[in-house]
Amino acid sequence: MSNRDKLLKAAKECLLTVGYERTTVRHLVAASGANQASINYHFGSKEQLLTTALRDLNREWGDVLFAALARPADEAARRDDVAVWGRIIVSIQANRDLWAVNFESLSSARADDEIRGMIAEGQRLAREALARTFGGADDAAAVGARCYAALVGLAAQWLIDPDAAPSAEQIAAASGVAAVSP
Numbered sequence: 103m104s105n106r107d108k109l110l111k112a113a114k115e116c117l118l119t120v121g122y123e124r125t126t127v128r129h130l131v132a133a134s135g136a137n138q139a140s141i142n143y144h145f146g147s148k149e150q151l152l153t154t155a156l157r158d159l160n161r162e163w164g165d166v167l168f169a170a171l172a173r174p175a176d177e178a179a180r181r182d183d184v185a186v187w188g189r190i191i192v193s194i195q196a197n198r199d200l201w202a203v204n205f206e207s208l209s210s211a212r213a214d215d216e217i218r219g220m221i222a223e224g225q226r227l228a229r230e231a232l233a234r235t236f237g238g239a240d241d242a243a244a245v246g247a248r249c250y251a252a253l254v255g256l257a258a259q260w261l262i263d264p265d266a267a268p269s270a271e272q273i274a275a276a277s278g279v280a281a282v283s284p
Contacts, residue, residue: 106144108134113155118199122152122206153216156207160224163204166197167228167253171235186235188270190253194260201257225250252276 103111112133116125127148131138145151170189173182194201211218229246236249252273259267268276 105134105136105140109136109141109144109151110155110158112136113151114159117152117155117159117203121203122156122210125152149214153214156203156210156217157220159200159203160207160220163197163200164224164227166193166200168231169193171231173235181237183236183274184270186270187256187273190256191260191267191270194257195264198261202261205258205261228253 109130112130113125115133116129120129125148127138127141130136130141130148130151141148141151145154167190170193171186173186207217207221211221229250230242231246232249232253233242233246236245256268256273
Protein backbone atom coordinates (compact mmCIF):
# COMPACT_ATOMS: atom_id res chain seq x y z
CA MET A 103 0.00 0.00 0.00
CA SER A 104 1.40 3.42 -0.94
CA ASN A 105 1.95 6.20 1.61
CA ARG A 106 -0.91 8.11 -0.04
CA ASP A 107 -3.27 5.17 0.46
CA LYS A 108 -2.04 4.66 4.04
CA LEU A 109 -2.67 8.33 4.81
CA LEU A 110 -6.14 8.23 3.30
CA LYS A 111 -7.03 5.08 5.24
CA ALA A 112 -5.67 6.64 8.44
CA ALA A 113 -7.64 9.83 7.81
CA LYS A 114 -10.88 7.87 7.45
CA GLU A 115 -10.17 5.98 10.67
CA CYS A 116 -9.38 9.24 12.48
CA LEU A 117 -12.54 10.91 11.20
CA LEU A 118 -14.63 8.00 12.43
CA THR A 119 -12.96 7.76 15.83
CA VAL A 120 -11.57 11.21 16.69
CA GLY A 121 -13.56 13.50 14.40
CA TYR A 122 -12.64 16.20 11.90
CA GLU A 123 -11.89 19.03 14.31
CA ARG A 124 -9.87 16.94 16.77
CA THR A 125 -7.77 14.98 14.27
CA THR A 126 -4.17 16.18 14.39
CA VAL A 127 -1.18 15.59 12.14
CA ARG A 128 0.20 13.40 14.93
CA HIS A 129 -2.92 11.21 14.79
CA LEU A 130 -2.53 10.84 11.03
CA VAL A 131 1.19 10.04 11.19
CA ALA A 132 0.70 7.52 13.99
CA ALA A 133 -2.23 5.78 12.28
CA SER A 134 -0.61 5.67 8.84
CA GLY A 135 3.04 5.05 9.65
CA ALA A 136 3.88 7.73 7.08
CA ASN A 137 5.92 10.82 7.89
CA GLN A 138 4.48 14.30 8.33
CA ALA A 139 6.00 15.62 5.08
CA SER A 140 4.10 13.01 3.08
CA ILE A 141 0.78 14.65 4.05
CA ASN A 142 1.76 17.86 2.26
CA TYR A 143 3.41 15.97 -0.58
CA HIS A 144 0.34 13.86 -1.38
CA PHE A 145 -2.52 16.16 -0.32
CA GLY A 146 -1.18 19.69 0.12
CA SER A 147 -2.38 19.99 3.72
CA LYS A 148 -3.94 18.11 6.60
CA GLU A 149 -7.26 19.78 5.76
CA GLN A 150 -7.16 18.57 2.15
CA LEU A 151 -6.37 15.04 3.32
CA LEU A 152 -9.30 15.13 5.74
CA THR A 153 -11.59 16.60 3.08
CA THR A 154 -10.64 13.81 0.67
CA ALA A 155 -11.32 11.22 3.37
CA LEU A 156 -14.59 12.96 4.25
CA ARG A 157 -15.68 12.80 0.60
CA ASP A 158 -15.03 9.04 0.58
CA LEU A 159 -16.93 8.58 3.84
CA ASN A 160 -19.78 10.71 2.51
CA ARG A 161 -20.06 8.37 -0.48
CA GLU A 162 -19.98 5.40 1.88
CA TRP A 163 -22.77 7.01 3.94
CA GLY A 164 -24.79 7.42 0.74
CA ASP A 165 -24.30 3.75 -0.11
CA VAL A 166 -25.46 2.77 3.39
CA LEU A 167 -28.52 5.03 3.14
CA PHE A 168 -29.46 3.90 -0.37
CA ALA A 169 -29.14 0.24 0.70
CA ALA A 170 -31.56 0.93 3.57
CA LEU A 171 -34.00 2.60 1.17
CA ALA A 172 -33.99 -0.27 -1.34
CA ARG A 173 -37.14 -2.33 -1.11
CA PRO A 174 -36.52 -6.10 -1.17
CA ALA A 175 -38.45 -8.17 -3.70
CA ASP A 176 -40.98 -9.37 -1.10
CA GLU A 177 -41.73 -5.75 -0.21
CA ALA A 178 -41.80 -4.39 -3.76
CA ALA A 179 -45.39 -5.46 -4.40
CA ARG A 180 -46.63 -3.42 -1.46
CA ARG A 181 -45.44 -0.24 0.10
CA ASP A 182 -44.30 -0.80 3.67
CA ASP A 183 -42.85 2.50 4.85
CA VAL A 184 -42.47 1.24 8.41
CA ALA A 185 -40.09 -1.44 7.11
CA VAL A 186 -38.02 1.20 5.27
CA TRP A 187 -37.76 3.43 8.36
CA GLY A 188 -36.89 0.31 10.34
CA ARG A 189 -33.99 -0.44 7.97
CA ILE A 190 -32.83 3.16 8.31
CA ILE A 191 -32.82 2.85 12.11
CA VAL A 192 -30.85 -0.41 11.88
CA SER A 193 -28.42 1.37 9.54
CA ILE A 194 -27.95 4.22 12.02
CA GLN A 195 -27.32 1.75 14.84
CA ALA A 196 -24.89 -0.34 12.77
CA ASN A 197 -23.00 2.66 11.35
CA ARG A 198 -23.06 5.16 14.22
CA ASP A 199 -19.59 6.57 13.52
CA LEU A 200 -20.33 7.03 9.83
CA TRP A 201 -23.59 8.86 10.55
CA ALA A 202 -21.89 10.96 13.27
CA VAL A 203 -19.06 12.08 10.98
CA ASN A 204 -21.71 13.23 8.53
CA PHE A 205 -23.26 15.43 11.21
CA GLU A 206 -19.84 16.74 12.24
CA SER A 207 -19.06 17.70 8.66
CA LEU A 208 -21.88 20.26 8.80
CA SER A 209 -19.82 22.50 11.08
CA SER A 210 -16.86 22.25 8.70
CA ALA A 211 -19.06 23.27 5.78
CA ARG A 212 -19.50 26.70 7.30
CA ALA A 213 -15.95 27.69 6.38
CA ASP A 214 -15.20 25.32 3.50
CA ASP A 215 -16.92 25.68 0.13
CA GLU A 216 -15.71 22.27 -1.04
CA ILE A 217 -17.24 20.49 1.96
CA ARG A 218 -20.42 22.57 1.65
CA GLY A 219 -20.77 21.60 -2.02
CA MET A 220 -20.14 17.94 -1.23
CA ILE A 221 -22.81 17.96 1.48
CA ALA A 222 -25.28 19.83 -0.73
CA GLU A 223 -24.85 17.23 -3.47
CA GLY A 224 -25.32 14.41 -0.95
CA GLN A 225 -28.48 16.06 0.36
CA ARG A 226 -29.84 16.41 -3.19
CA LEU A 227 -29.21 12.74 -3.94
CA ALA A 228 -30.74 11.68 -0.60
CA ARG A 229 -33.89 13.79 -1.20
CA GLU A 230 -34.30 12.25 -4.65
CA ALA A 231 -33.86 8.71 -3.30
CA LEU A 232 -36.27 9.38 -0.45
CA ALA A 233 -38.86 10.79 -2.86
CA ARG A 234 -38.58 7.68 -5.05
CA THR A 235 -38.82 5.38 -2.04
CA PHE A 236 -41.76 7.12 -0.43
CA GLY A 237 -43.70 7.82 -3.63
CA GLY A 238 -43.14 11.44 -4.50
CA ALA A 239 -44.33 11.25 -8.11
CA ASP A 240 -46.70 14.23 -7.88
CA ASP A 241 -44.48 16.50 -5.81
CA ALA A 242 -41.13 14.75 -5.52
CA ALA A 243 -39.34 17.84 -4.23
CA ALA A 244 -41.75 18.29 -1.32
CA VAL A 245 -41.81 14.57 -0.43
CA GLY A 246 -38.02 14.36 -0.64
CA ALA A 247 -37.57 17.46 1.51
CA ARG A 248 -40.08 16.29 4.14
CA CYS A 249 -38.56 12.80 4.31
CA TYR A 250 -35.02 14.19 4.44
CA ALA A 251 -35.99 16.43 7.37
CA ALA A 252 -37.47 13.37 9.09
CA LEU A 253 -34.32 11.35 8.31
CA VAL A 254 -31.98 13.97 9.79
CA GLY A 255 -34.12 14.36 12.90
CA LEU A 256 -34.40 10.59 13.29
CA ALA A 257 -30.65 10.08 12.92
CA ALA A 258 -29.87 12.85 15.42
CA GLN A 259 -32.20 11.31 17.98
CA TRP A 260 -30.85 7.78 17.50
CA LEU A 261 -27.25 9.05 17.75
CA ILE A 262 -27.80 11.19 20.85
CA ASP A 263 -30.49 9.39 22.86
CA PRO A 264 -31.45 6.02 21.37
CA ASP A 265 -33.58 5.11 24.40
CA ALA A 266 -35.97 7.99 23.67
CA ALA A 267 -35.70 7.98 19.86
CA PRO A 268 -38.85 7.35 17.82
CA SER A 269 -39.65 3.93 16.40
CA ALA A 270 -40.09 3.18 12.71
CA GLU A 271 -43.87 3.26 13.22
CA GLN A 272 -43.74 6.67 14.87
CA ILE A 273 -41.49 8.22 12.24
CA ALA A 274 -43.58 6.79 9.38
CA ALA A 275 -46.72 8.30 10.90
CA ALA A 276 -45.03 11.64 11.65
CA SER A 277 -43.38 11.98 8.24
CA GLY A 278 -46.74 12.38 6.58
CA VAL A 279 -46.39 9.25 4.46
CA ALA A 280 -48.79 6.36 4.81
CA ALA A 281 -47.41 3.55 6.96
CA VAL A 282 -48.58 0.79 4.62
CA SER A 283 -50.43 1.22 1.37
CA PRO A 284 -51.51 -1.35 -1.18
